[in-house]
Amino acid sequence: xxxxxxxxxxxxxxxxxxxxxxxxxxxxxxxxxxxxxxxxxxxxxxxxxxxxxxxxxxxxxxxxxxxxxxxxxxxxxxxxxxxxxxxxxxxxxxxxxxxxxxxxxxxxxxxxxxxxxxxxxxxxxxxxxxxxxxxxxxxxxxxxxxxxxxxxxxxxxxxxxxxxxxxxxxxxxxxxxxxxxxxxxxxxxxxxxxxxxxxxxxxxxxxxxxxxxxxxxxxxxxxxxxxxxxxxxxxxxxxxxxxxxxxxxxxxxxxxxxxxxxxxxxxxxxxxxxxxxxxxxxxxxxxxxxxxxxxxxxxxxxxxxxxxxxxxxxxxxxxxxxxxxxxxxxxxxxxxxxxxxxxxxxxxxxxxxxxxxxxxxxxxxxxxxxxxxxxxxxxxxxxxxxxxxxxxxxxxxxxxxxxxxxxxxxxxxxxxxxxxxxxxxxxxxxxxxxxxxxxxxxxxxxxxxxxxxxxxxxxxxxxxxxxxxxxxxxxxxxxxxxxxxxxxxxxx
Numbered sequence: 359x360x361x362x363x364x365x366x367x368x369x370x371x372x373x374x375x376x377x378x379x380x381x382x383x384x385x386x387x388x389x390x391x392x393x394x395x396x397x398x399x400x401x402x403x404x405x406x407x408x409x410x411x412x413x414x415x416x417x418x419x420x421x422x423x424x425x426x427x428x429x430x431x432x433x434x435x436x437x438x439x440x441x442x443x444x445x446x447x448x449x450x451x452x453x454x455x456x457x458x459x460x461x462x463x464x465x466x467x468x469x470x471x472x473x474x475x476x477x478x479x480x481x482x483x484x485x486x487x488x489x490x491x492x493x494x495x496x497x498x499x500x501x502x503x504x505x506x507x508x509x510x511x512x513x514x515x516x517x518x519x520x521x522x523x524x525x526x527x528x529x530x531x532x533x534x535x536x537x538x539x540x541x542x543x544x545x546x547x548x549x550x551x552x553x554x555x556x557x558x559x560x561x562x563x564x565x566x567x568x569x570x571x572x573x574x575x576x577x578x579x580x581x582x583x584x585x586x587x588x589x590x591x592x593x594x595x596x597x598x599x600x601x602x603x604x605x606x607x608x609x610x611x612x613x614x615x616x617x618x619x620x621x622x623x624x625x626x627x628x629x630x631x632x633x634x635x636x637x638x639x640x641x642x643x644x645x646x647x648x649x650x651x652x653x654x655x656x657x658x659x660x661x662x663x664x665x666x667x668x669x670x671x672x673x674x675x676x677x678x679x680x681x682x683x684x685x686x687x688x689x690x691x692x693x694x695x696x697x698x699x700x701x702x703x704x705x706x707x708x709x710x711x712x713x714x715x716x717x718x719x720x721x722x723x724x725x726x727x728x729x730x731x732x733x734x735x736x737x738x739x740x741x742x743x744x745x746x747x748x749x750x751x752x753x754x755x756x757x758x759x760x761x762x763x764x765x766x767x768x769x770x771x772x773x774x775x776x777x778x779x780x781x782x783x784x785x786x787x788x789x790x791x792x793x794x795x796x797x798x799x800x801x802x803x804x805x806x807x808x809x810x811x812x813x814x815x816x817x818x819x820x821x822x823x824x825x826x827x828x829x830x831x832x833x834x835x836x837x838x839x840x841x842x843x844x845x846x847x848x849x850x
Contacts (some may be wrong), residue, residue, distance in 0.1 A: 361376065362461060363541070364376055364377065364378065364388060364466075365377050365378060365392065365394065365400075366391050366392040366393045366465070366587060367389050367390075367555070368389065368390050368391070369388065369389040369391070370387060370388045371387070374626035377392075378728050379750040381490070381729065385643040385769070386606055391742040393466070393642065394470055394785055397829065400415075400416070400417070401414075401416050401566065401569060401613055402414065402415045402417070402590070403552075403553045403564050403597035403623070404475075404487070404552030404553040404555075404560055404564060405472070405553075405562075405564055405623060405625055405626075406480070406485060406555070406561075406562035406626055406629060407431075407435055407472075407480050407625060407626040408435045408436070408439055408628075409434075409465040409476060409477055409626070409628065410417070410439065410475060410476070410477060410478055410624050411474075411475030411476060411477070411478040411479075411485060411486070411551035411552060411596060412446075412447075412472045412473065412474060412475060412657060412752075413471075413472070413473040413475060413478055413487075413552070414470060414471065414473075415464060415470070415473070416469065416470040416471070416474055417466060417467060417468060417469065417689040418448075418464040418465065418466055418467060418469065418471045418475075419449075419450055419461065419464070419465060419468075419469040419471070419472075420445070420447075420448040420457075420459030420461060420464060420465075420471055421464060421465050422445055422459060422460045422461040422463070422599035422850065423457040423458065423459055423460075424444075424457060424458040424459070425457075426458065427453065427455035427456070427457060428455060428456040428457070428458075428459070428471060429455060429456075429841075430456070431447070431456055431472075431653035432457070434447045434457075434458065434746060435447065435472075435626075435705050436459060436569075437472060438458050441458065441472075441620055443458075443460050444458045444459065444460070444474065445459050445460060445461055445462045445474055446458075446462060446471060446472055446473035446474050447471070447472040447474075448457065448469055448470070448471050448472075449469050449471075449755075450467075450468070450469045450680070451468035451469045451470075451474075451579060452468055456608055458663075465665030472539050474781060475488075475550075476489070476490065476528040479510070479512075479549065479564070479631065480512075480557060480562055480631070481516075482511050482513045482515075482516035482517075483516055483554055483555065483556075484512075484516050484551050484552060484553070484554055484555060485555045485562060485564070486512060486523070486524075486548050486549045486550065486551055486552060486553075487545065487549070487552060487801035488547060488548070488549050489540045489548040489549070489550060490542065490547065490548075490549070492523045492542055492543060492544050492545065492546065493537025493540040493541065493542060493543060493546060493547060493548045493552070494535075494540060494543040494546040494547075494548050494772075495522060495524075495536075495537055495539075495540055495548050496535075496537045496539045496540060496541045496713075497535070497536060497537045499525070499533045499534060499535060499536070499606070499644050500518065500520060500533075500534040500535060500536040502503060502523050502567055503533070503753075504531055504533055505524075505531075505532040505533075505549055506530050506531070506532075507530075507532070507562065508524065508526065508532060508549070510532070510534035510548065511524040511533075511534065512524055514534065514537075514814070515534050515551060516551070518519055518534065520536055521534045521535065521536065521551065522535050522538050522550060522551055522759050523535045523538075523548055523549050523550040523551045524548070524549045524815060525546055525548050525549075526546060526547045526549070526613070526807070527545075527546060528545070528546070528786075530810065532786050535548070538550065539756040543694065548624065552726040553566070555566060556622060556626075557631050557644075558582070558585050558586075558589070558644055558645060559585065559586065559589040559643075559644065559645040559646070560589075560627055560628060560629055560630055560643070561589060561598070561624060561625050561626065561627055561629060562626075562629050563585065563597075563622040563624060563625060564619060564624060564625060565620060565622055565623075566613065566621050566622075566623060566794050567613055567620045568615055568616065568617065568619070568620065568655045569613040569614065569616065569619070569620070569621055570598040570608070570613065570614060570616045570619045570620070570621050571595055571596050571598055571601075571608035571610055571611070571612070571613055571621050571623075572608065572610040572612045572613070572614060573608055573609045574598055574606035574607070575607050575608065575609060576606065576607050577604055577605065577606050578604065578605045578607075579604060579728045580605065580607070581597070581599070581604070581605055581622075582645075582697070582698070583605075583697060584597045584605035584606070584607055585597055585622065585645075586645055586695075586697045587607055588607045588624055589624070589645070590662055590695065591607065593609045594607050594608065594609060594624060594682075595608055595609060595611050595623070595624055596621050596623040596624045597620055597621065597622045597624075597773070597824050598619065598620075598621045599619060599620045599622070600619055601616070601617070601618035601619050608621070614801050617829060619704040624791075630642070630643065631834070632705070633726070635663060635666055635667075636667050636670060636709070637708040637709050638666070638670045638704065638705065638706070638707040638708070639705030639707070640702045640703065640704065640705055641702070641703040641705055642668065642701075642702055643700065643701040643702070643703065644694045644700050644702075645695065645696065645697060645703050646693035646695060646696055646699065646700070647681065647694055647696035647699045648676075648678075648679045648688045648690045648691065648693055648694075648696060648701045648703065649679075649688060649690040649692065649694070650677075650678065650688045650689030651688070651689070651718070652672065652674060652675055652686075652687040652688060652689050653729045654672060654675075654687065656668070656784050657686060657687040658684055658685070658687075659684065659685045659687075660683070660684060660685070661685070661714040662678070662680070662702075664684055664685075664711055665678045665685035665686075665687065666678055666702060668687060669687050669702075669704060670704060670707055670709060671709075671711065671714060671717035671718075672687060672714075672784070673711075673714055673715075673716050673725030673727070673786065673788075674689050674716065675687045675688070675689065675704070675723070676689055676691045676703065676784075677687065677689075677691060677701055677702060677703045678701065678702045678706050679699065679701050680699060680701070680702075681696070681698075685793070688701075691703055691704075691784065702812045710725075710816060712724075715791070716788070718744065718745060718748035718749075719745075719748060719749055719752055720759070721748075721752065721790065721791060721847075722789070722791045722805045723759075723760070723788040723789060723790060723791065724789040724791060725734065725786055725788050725789070726777070726786070726787045726789065727786050728779060728780050728784070728785060728786075729774070729778070729779060729780060729786075729787050730761060730777070730778040730779075730780045730785065730787060731758070731759040731761065731770030731772055731776070731777055731787035732759050732761070732774035732776060732787075733772060733773060733774050733776070734761070734770045734772060735754070735756065735757065735770070735771045735772065735773050738750065738757075738770065739768055739769065739771070741768045741769040743769070744760065744762060744788070746769070747762075747769035747770075747771065748760055748788065748790075750771060751771050751790055752790070754771060756773045757771045757772065757773060757790065758773055758775060758789065758790055759772040759776060759787050759788055759789045759790055760788040761773075761787050761788075761789075762784065762785060762786045762787075762788065763783060763784075763785050764783070764784040764785070764786075765783040765784060766783070771840065772787070773839060
């Protein structure tokens with residue numbers, strides 16, 4: 359009882375041994391006596407709060423606390439992240455306040471501890487924390503396997519119950535660990551596995567098996583509707599899964615043991631899953647929708663990846679919206695609540711899209727996102743939409759482009775050809791191209807072959823091709839005309 363770290367003792371033969379852990383396992387030669395004078399259940403899990411990984415334990419408090427008290431956890435989180443001395447946060451039950459800790463060391467007591475990790479890494483159904491540079495997971499590796507990337511190693515670790523994390527040996531070599539503590543090792547870094555988790559509606563939800571939150575309220579048949587309701591409530595702390603398979607939202611942070619049950623703890627807001635597909639970054643929003651109908655020849659798909667590829671290659675597409683089994687290309691970037699729906703918002707791309715164009719009034723317009731092309735023509739900014747603006751630009755000899763500012767909901771006619779990057783708001787410059795692309799439709803000669811790019815020649819009705827040499831060749835002066843690989847007599 360004098361040892362604040364003692365969790366009980368073990369009788370082995372005629373001797374007794376102090377215990378410092380809570381795990382109990384079978385041993386025919388021993389008898390365990392688990393401390394329970396506090397009448398509190400031991401619980402340990404990790405939480406995603408303010409983009410950081412926090413290891414939560416109870417019944418504990420940190421050994422060394424600062425004097426300042428905080429009424430709420432959010433206040434303490436902000437203070438702890440801003441203070442480099444802070445190693446965690448303790449909720450002291452007797453005082454009813456949160457205190458910052460200057461040491462990660464814990465002692466048993468009435469309370470709950472939040473020990474600060476690094477910026478959280480979310481992946482493969484778990485939450486991970488990076489222990490820092492020059493550290494490795496203690497002891498031998500879990501097995502002989504090596505992995506070339508962190509992503510592959512985390513995925514492998516998530517599938518092995520005995521795996522505690524990943525050690526980065528160098529940029530192309532990762533190994534799995536089997537212990538929960540780290541040791542110093544130059545050039546290495548370690549990623550420790552936390553609780554199993556679920557990402558939904560910009561939050562990371564932590565699963566705690568064998569416990570439920572108190573003060574349960576509304577009951578749901580399925581998990582996603584319960585999580586959806588909880589995410590929209592300012593008082594909801596998580597969702598319980600009862601032994602009968604039904605779900606209940608709860609409003610208390612206190613947990614009690616319940617066999618056959620579990621709970622999903624509501625993590626901090628602001629987490630948006632990201633991934634790369636088709637050399638493009640995408641932000642994923644489950645439980646949301648985007649708006650803005652995209653007027654294109656085909657804007658609805660039954661396959662997600664096809665929709666993503668089409669979206670990044672369409673100048674006006676900013677997102678993909680999934681509803682009722684179909685994927686829709688959208689012009690909007692703002693998300694709104696929608697149970698059962700999903701949205702993918704376009705991020706940065708490595709693709710070269712400079713040659714992409716869109717047709718307005720039988721002309722091709724080269725579109726440049728986040729670029730201001732030219733200077734505004736005075737008084738030319740009263741247009742309802744892109745069709746009205748491009749029609750007016752065609753009639754104006756000095757107009758070189760249409761500048762669209764989506765945040766201001768305005769369209770401007772522009773003159774000149776200067777290009778200025780514009781990143782403070784969502785803008786698109788639609789550059790007017792002449793009917794024949796460069797206005798000349800000149801052929802490019804290579805040897806005896808003359809090639810004409812007709813991509814922008816929409817105003818041309820007929821092309822006459824002839825041999826203009828004053829004297830004919832042995833072939834009789836005939837010119838072979840090809841469109842692609844097909845030989846033609848005429849081109850119309």
